[in-house]
Amino acid sequence: MKVLIVGSGGREHALAWKCAQSPKVEQIFCAPGNAGISQIAQAVPLKADQYEELADFAKENGIDLTIIGMDDPLVGGIVDVFEQKGLRVFGPRKNAAILEGSKAFSKDLMRRYNIPTAAYEVFTDLEAAKHYLEGLDKFPVVLKASGLALGKGVLICEDLESALKGADDIMGKKQFGSAGDEMVVEEFLTGREVSVLTFVDGTHIREMSSAQDYKRAGDGDTGLNTGGMGNISPSPFYSSEIQKFCQEKIFQPTVDAMKAEGREFKGVIFFGLILTQDGPKVLEYNCRFGDPEAQVVLPRMENDIIDVMEACIDGRLDEIELKFRPQTCVCLVLASDGYPASYEKGKEIHGLEAFRELEDAFCFHAGTALKDGKIVTNGGRVLGITALGKDIAEARKKAYEAADLVQFSGKYYRHDIAHFAGEE
Numbered sequence: 001m002k003v004l005i006v007g008s009g010g011r012e013h014a015l016a017w018k019c020a021q022s023p024k025v026e027q028i029f030c031a032p033g034n035a036g037i038s039q040i041a042q043a044v045p046l047k048a049d050q051y052e053e054l055a056d057f058a059k060e061n062g063i064d065l066t067i068i069g070m071d072d073p074l075v076g077g078i079v080d081v082f083e084q085k086g087l088r089v090f091g092p093r094k095n096a097a098i099l100e101g102s103k104a105f106s107k108d109l110m111r112r113y114n115i116p117t118a119a120y121e122v123f124t125d126l127e128a129a130k131h132y133l134e135g136l137d138k139f140p141v142v143l144k145a146s147g148l149a150l151g152k153g154v155l156i157c158e159d160l161e162s163a164l165k166g167a168d169d170i171m172g173k174k175q176f177g178s179a180g181d182e183m184v185v186e187e188f189l190t191g192r193e194v195s196v197l198t199f200v201d202g203t204h205i206r207e208m209s210s211a212q213d214y215k216r217a218g219d220g221d222t223g224l225n226t227g228g229m230g231n232i233s234p235s236p237f238y239s240s241e242i243q244k245f246c247q248e249k250i251f252q253p254t255v256d257a258m259k260a261e262g263r264e265f266k267g268v269i270f271f272g273l274i275l276t277q278d279g280p281k282v283l284e285y286n287c288r289f290g291d292p293e294a295q296v297v298l299p300r301m302e303n304d305i306i307d308v309m310e311a312c313i314d315g316r317l318d319e320i321e322l323k324f325r326p327q328t329c330v331c332l333v334l335a336s337d338g339y340p341a342s343y344e345k346g347k348e349i350h351g352l353e354a355f356r357e358l359e360d361a362f363c364f365h366a367g368t369a370l371k372d373g374k375i376v377t378n379g380g381r382v383l384g385i386t387a388l389g390k391d392i393a394e395a396r397k398k399a400y401e402a403a404d405l406v407q408f409s410g411k412y413y414r415h416d417i418a419h420f421a422g423e424e
Contacts, residue, residue, distance in 0.1 A: 002064050003025055003028050003066070004029045004057070008032050008033055010294070010328075011295070012070075016030055018298045024307075028042070029061070031044035032048070034366070034369060035368040035376075051078045055085045058085075066089040068346075074094075079093045089313075090313060099258065099269070101147065102146050115257070118142070118281060120186040130164055133163045133301065139188070140161050140188040141188055142187070143167060143183060144184040146179065146181070147181060156188065195210065195293050197293055199317060201313075203259065209321060210238040211231050213293065226335075226380075231296045231330070232296060232392065245280055269285060270287070294385045295331045296386060299325075299329050301323075327395070328391055331385065334385060338407070341411070345367075348375070361402040367380060382411075383406060
């Protein structure tokens with residue numbers, strides 16, 4: 001079969017890599033792809049927001065399955081466009097992708113269906129939001145731009161002054177664009193954060209292995225929020241007791257709630273959880289594979305991903321048993337110096353050929369491009385260096401050793417990915 005993947009990041013490279021392992025797949029296309037993806041898939045010169053053109057390409061080229069990797073096109077309704085043309089596509093329709101597209105919607109959904117989450121209020125008026133903040137007697141408080149903001153629309157405000165400034169940045173100055181037209185003010189929760197990716201077919205849900213993200217740019221969880229600077233799977237803090245609670249009180253209830261709302265969800269639901277003293281609670285939902293979560297979960301997944309995705313589309317996920325390798329997987333993101341603020345592009349990357357000789361270590365391209373026959377940096381997060389090991393310490397050691405093999409001007413990475421987890 002022919003597969004088309006829509007996106008250009010490390011997540012899409014991991015998806016292409018996993019699809020290439022399926023004996024059912026004859027050819028992979030990716031739009032627009034990147035320098036790494038182009039080594040296993042044919043690049044298509046279309047952007048992820050060109051829904052009609054992408055669907056026409058799929059129709060004209062006999063694409064059997066299209067996989068939407070990115071949140072923007074999912075929230076924008078690309079799946080609806082493909083389905084209207086009679087095409088098979090993996091991902092939620094627009095009315096279901098609102099689960100990620102509007103934090104206000106998802107918070108209200110959790111409140112209506114008693115799904116554990118932080119206390120919150122939603123605002124569309126800046127002055128009303130400021131008035132509410134001035135009445136709070138407990139800080140820190142969390143401000144969230146309700147719409148899509150590339151994983152960066154969340155501010156943790158330690159006091160009233162920073163909260164008022166944050167509200168003005170989000171709703172007044174539109175620091176995150178139209179994502180800040182609506183803002184969620186949320187109770188600050190403490191605890192370990194855990195990510196759980198799940199496959200969903202509208203009715204049934206199958207849980208992938210847990211993961212743990214490192215959002216902050218700097219060592220020791222300092223600096224600005226990013227799209228993710230590293231990851232580990234499985235999370236050492238996601239116990240069987242916590243898993244059982246989440247399955248009964250969070251995962252299945254979310255699928256059931258969406259169905260009850262007339263928003264049947266098919267695709268991947270990413271549950272961003274926090275393990276509080278009062279039990280697990282939902283921090284956020286995403287409607288697609290996480291990045292870099294996909295880069296640590298997919299290398300451990302034993303199933304043919306095509307089988308699983310087709311079961312989701314056809315509503316027969318209950319026939320699938322997901323299986324994962326027992327090893328630990330660690331991903332270390334190599335970023336451009338300055339990320340997530342300003343950074344330079346076009347720096348030549350050296351040492352990538354070394355990965356051809358490595359076992360259990362992979363290099364997933366995120367922000368890369370081909371220029372004059374050379375692979376150069378083309379984004380803030382450039383590469384995801386991923387390694388498998390028998391435990392956290394071995395996987396971490398392999399990942400950092402592999403990261404040393406790659407060089408480019410301005411290479412930046414955190415030095416503490418999976419470190420604290422391995423010592424506790």
